[in-house]
Amino acid sequence: MSLDWSFGIEPKMHQKILALADDLRTRHPKQIRDIASGYQSLLVTFKNDFLNDDIHEEFRKIDLSRFNNLSVNTNRWFIPVYYHESVGQDLKLLAEEKKMSTEDLIRSHSSVHYRIYFTGFLPGFPYLGGLPKLLHTPRKQTPALSISAGSVGIGGAQTGIYPVNSPGGWHIIGKTPVRLFDIHKAEPVFFKAGDEIIFEPIDKDAYLQIKGAVNAGHYEIRKELIHD
Amino acid sequence: MIELITSGWHTSLQDNGRFGFQHLGIPEAGAMDQQSYRRANQILGNDMHCATLECMLQGPILKFWAATVVCVSGTIEKMYLNDIAVPKDTILTINSGDILKIGQLKAGVFAYLAVAGGFPTQEIFASRSQYLNITSNHKVKRGDKLPVNSLDLTFSQPGHYARIIPLPTSSTIQVIRGPEFDQLNQAKKAILFNHTHQLSSDLNRMGYRFEINKDLAAKEIISAPVIPGTMQLTPSGQLIALMRDAQTTGGYARILQLTPTSINQLAQKRAGSEVIFELID
Structure with missing residues (x-):
C-alpha cells in the first residue's frame, strides 16, 4: 500500500x-x-x-x-573524503565548468550538513538533500560503465556515495575509504533515514591510513548525536 | 553435487525472495515466475521457500554427482535425461553420473529446476536468491558445482498437483491503480486500457520495457519507493514493468501495479508479445 x-x-x-x-x-x-x-x-x-x-x-x-511535537534522536556522521582527480575523475572538469577552483568546489561540497532522506538505487546508497545550488549539475549523457565503491558524486540536485561498484551517470569528485554497505555485518548499512552526513576533506595519507583501518575492521566512523 | 556442464543463457538460484530489507536498498529478487517456482517445489514435496535453479530462455546441461530427485516446471515441454526425453512437472529420479539437458525453451521465458530439499547454499538476509553485491555471484556459470542434500529416502510423498492453479497464458494482464495513476488524463487512460501494448526486446530480471507509445507520457516524480510489479511510465512514453530484481526507488510515475499473479504471467511473455491491461479494484 x-x-x-x-x-x-x-x-x-x-x-x-x-x-x-x-x-x-x-x-x-x-x-x-x-x-x-x-x-x-x-x-x-x-x-x-x-x-x-x-x-x-x-x-x-x-x-x-x-x-507535530516530535522529538527525535538522529546521528550526524562525519565521512572522510579524499577529493582528488586520481580518485575523482570529474573533479577538474566540473570545477572548470562551474568557473571555480577545485579548492572552492571542495569547500562548497564539504561545507554542508546533508540530510539522508532514504536508501535506494543500490544497496546502501543514501539519497542526500542539501547540495548547494551552485553545484547542481545534470547527470552525464552517457553513464560511466564502472564507478568504484566509495566514489562521491554529484547528479542533478543530489550528491551521494556509491556503496558498491556500479555503472553510473554522476560526476565523480572524490572517494571515501569508509564502507557504506557491508554484507558481512548484521546491520549492513550504518546510517538510517533522517540522519545527517558531513563530508570531511582528507589527504592521500589519511585516505590510505583509514582504508587500512577499515580493511582491518577497526575503523569507527565519527558521529555526533543530534537531539531535536 | 550438481556440476554445470554449460550454464545456459542466464541461470541463477532463486527462491521466493528477500523480504524486509527494502528500506536498506536491498531488492526482493526471487523467482520471476513464482507460480512455476512453487509448482516445482510442491511436486517434490519441498518447503515453499526452497531455492531452485531458474533457467531463462536457454537452460543448462547438468551433471549429477549424487543421487537425488528433481522436478522441472515452467514454460518448457520436455528435457533430456541421459538423452531420453522426460516431461516437466514430474518427479525425475536421478542417479549419480546422470546428465540432464534442459535446453532451449520453445515458448515462454522461465523454467525452474527444484531438487529434493532445495539447494543448500548460504542464506544471506533470509534468502538464497542470487543478486549482485548481495550474493557472491548474480548467476551460475559453466563449471560451477552446486551443493545438494543427501537424498532422504523418506522424502514426503507429493500429490499436491491439484492445489496449483495453472498460470494464465492469456494476453490480458490484471492491474490495480498506482500512486500516480490520476496524473493521467481520460484520453491517456483510454489509450492505456483500450489498446494493446507490445513488449520490447529489453527484458531482464530488473524490468520489462514496452515499445514507446508517443501518445502516452507522464512527468517524472520526486524519487519514491517501488516494488516488483510497479509499472512506471516515462516522459517519453515508455511503460516499464519492474520485475523481481528492481531497484527499491525510482523517479518515474508509478501509474499501475501488477497483481501478484500478473507479475508471474508477464514474466513468461517474450519480446514482441502484445498485452492488454485490465484495471481491477
Whole structure:
C-alpha cells in the first residue's frame, strides 16, 4: 500500500513520515513485512496479500499532525573524503565548468550538513538533500560503465556515495575509504533515514591510513548525536 | 553435487525472495515466475521457500554427482535425461553420473529446476536468491558445482498437483491503480486500457520495457519507493514493468501495479508479445 503526500523535499515533513513508519512497524509487526520511504511517500508491504478491514480503516485515517511535537534522536556522521582527480575523475572538469577552483568546489561540497532522506538505487546508497545550488549539475549523457565503491558524486540536485561498484551517470569528485554497505555485518548499512552526513576533506595519507583501518575492521566512523 | 556442464543463457538460484530489507536498498529478487517456482517445489514435496535453479530462455546441461530427485516446471515441454526425453512437472529420479539437458525453451521465458530439499547454499538476509553485491555471484556459470542434500529416502510423498492453479497464458494482464495513476488524463487512460501494448526486446530480471507509445507520457516524480510489479511510465512514453530484481526507488510515475499473479504471467511473455491491461479494484 502506497501512502503519498505532496509536500516535496521538506525535512520537517519527512521526519513525520519516518515517525509514522516507526509507529506502524511497532504496532503491526505481524502484518507488515517492510516499509520503504521516499521524500514524500511510504510504501508498506504486507506479509499477506489480503488485509483486514481494521488496517484499511487505519490507513484511511492517517494524519501526520499527530507527529507535530516530535522529538527525535538522529546521528550526524562525519565521512572522510579524499577529493582528488586520481580518485575523482570529474573533479577538474566540473570545477572548470562551474568557473571555480577545485579548492572552492571542495569547500562548497564539504561545507554542508546533508540530510539522508532514504536508501535506494543500490544497496546502501543514501539519497542526500542539501547540495548547494551552485553545484547542481545534470547527470552525464552517457553513464560511466564502472564507478568504484566509495566514489562521491554529484547528479542533478543530489550528491551521494556509491556503496558498491556500479555503472553510473554522476560526476565523480572524490572517494571515501569508509564502507557504506557491508554484507558481512548484521546491520549492513550504518546510517538510517533522517540522519545527517558531513563530508570531511582528507589527504592521500589519511585516505590510505583509514582504508587500512577499515580493511582491518577497526575503523569507527565519527558521529555526533543530534537531539531535536 | 550438481556440476554445470554449460550454464545456459542466464541461470541463477532463486527462491521466493528477500523480504524486509527494502528500506536498506536491498531488492526482493526471487523467482520471476513464482507460480512455476512453487509448482516445482510442491511436486517434490519441498518447503515453499526452497531455492531452485531458474533457467531463462536457454537452460543448462547438468551433471549429477549424487543421487537425488528433481522436478522441472515452467514454460518448457520436455528435457533430456541421459538423452531420453522426460516431461516437466514430474518427479525425475536421478542417479549419480546422470546428465540432464534442459535446453532451449520453445515458448515462454522461465523454467525452474527444484531438487529434493532445495539447494543448500548460504542464506544471506533470509534468502538464497542470487543478486549482485548481495550474493557472491548474480548467476551460475559453466563449471560451477552446486551443493545438494543427501537424498532422504523418506522424502514426503507429493500429490499436491491439484492445489496449483495453472498460470494464465492469456494476453490480458490484471492491474490495480498506482500512486500516480490520476496524473493521467481520460484520453491517456483510454489509450492505456483500450489498446494493446507490445513488449520490447529489453527484458531482464530488473524490468520489462514496452515499445514507446508517443501518445502516452507522464512527468517524472520526486524519487519514491517501488516494488516488483510497479509499472512506471516515462516522459517519453515508455511503460516499464519492474520485475523481481528492481531497484527499491525510482523517479518515474508509478501509474499501475501488477497483481501478484500478473507479475508471474508477464514474466513468461517474450519480446514482441502484445498485452492488454485490465484495471481491477
